[in-house]
Amino acid sequence: MKLKELLKPELIELELKNNNKKGVLQELVGLFPLDEKAKGILLETLKKREELGSTGVGKGIAIPHCRSLLVKDLHLVIGRSKKGVDFGALDGKQVHLFFLIVASPLEPTNQYLIVLGKVAQIAREITKDQRILEIDEKSEFIRFLGEVEESLQG
């Protein structure tokens, strides 16, 4: 599965307003195509996942994720904060980019783990410079991530 298939403008927020862990998770979950009740449950599960260990993997990137009964398909929601968020990252640094991944527990092909792995790989790549933080347009943002994905497959 290509990341490109998961990248949708309505699931991207380039200017996150919150600057703490709870607020950012809430803001990201807010982008999901779910009703309010379901969003509340999903938020709880994500917060619990963070209790097992921060998904702030370092270098300004966090990859919050979980499986949830509430979704049918795999979803990728992306958020960016230029200022940075205190997310309890492993390297103690502020987090600027969030890749939130939620999959159904039934998802049979394990795309979830594949996508998680791929996002981690792309995250490492894009932190080599500042470009990802400077893009203003969602379409450009999507194009950029797509290019990075292509280059890694090369």
Place this chain on the structure above:
Amino acid sequence: MDAQLELLIMLHDVDHLLRESHQEEKELGFKMEESSEGLEKARKRIAKKLRRSVLERYELLLNRYGRSVAPVSKGICYGCYMALPTAMASGKAKNEKVISCPNCGRFLYWIGK
């Protein structure tokens, strides 16, 4: 959504987290805390709010199938992949009460999107 069903979904997702954390660490390299005590406590808090009969059934199904709640989409129980009876599949009570699949017995959650 029925409040008990809501708790069932939360419990299901927490159980999944507890089960999958090992795999995440091993296969994806996510660093995990040494103790999952906090989550175990959260699980207990959720379980306590469930009606006793519902919780007992949940645990029974968990032991039997490894998963106690199944999503329903297009009239099919995704626990056993059987079509639900028409009356149920088209029922208006979707997610407004705790319903079990007549075939496999799993609790049912009608998935939205």
